[in-house]
Amino acid sequence: MPNSGHRAVPHPADVTIEAWGPTCEACLGEAISALVDSFADLSRAQPVDTVVVDLPAGDAADRLVTALDHVIYLLDTQGLIPLATSVDIGPATLRLTMSVARIDSVELIGAAPKAVSLSGLECTQLGGQWRCRVTIDV
Template identity: 30%
Template sequence: MPRQRRRRRPLHAADLRIEAWAPTMHACFAGAVGALAESILGPGRPPVSATVRFDVRGDNPSALLDAVLRRVISFLPRHNAIATTAEVVRTETGLRVRCELVDAGAVVLPGPIPKGVSRGSVLCERTDLGWWCAAGIDV
């Protein structure tokens, strides 16, 4: 199985595309959250200021990833915080996610500020080598 990998690249001037690969779906989702954090913060990691847990529901892996990313993006305007990591586990009704947060006010943000997930842009699928996911992020 491949190690967890992630990548980010611009779609065009107002969007960003994140991708992640991992042996499991849950690790792939964690990689997507990490790719989003890198796009906002750059390669460095400020100290963790808090942790948060939340649950999401969805009918399929793409819908679950979409729900996770939307929730993570909402931390910036609601709590002035950026999720840097995620631990994802399955529940009876969906997923439980635990994220480490950094205080956005304590860092100079070198990257674009995400505003949301681009409609219809989230893909998540099993491959011969594990899982792959991608999402378009509106900035």
């Protein structure tokens, strides 16, 4: 398995994503990519802006939910979709720096996310690897 990555796994009605990386930041960035890849083809997307947001930083699972919730919020309220994301975790904040495109400029290949499910949520460090798993309501 590569040092960092993500994938979607079968789920009866929603989308379950898994992500992994050598740091919590890398894992969260991969989780955001997995969320976007679950419903959009970004191969022709062009960035239109950079969005920087500071969010409250709790434990690892809280950071995962907060980051994914914010991506869903951007989709719903501003019609923006992340093309690339940098994640920085500070003592009290989680900073997301996202290169974004307009949602109407990408090809949708699946159902758009509606919410992050707390059921079965995982975000842990095992050895030198961070792993997370989360189900997304569509």
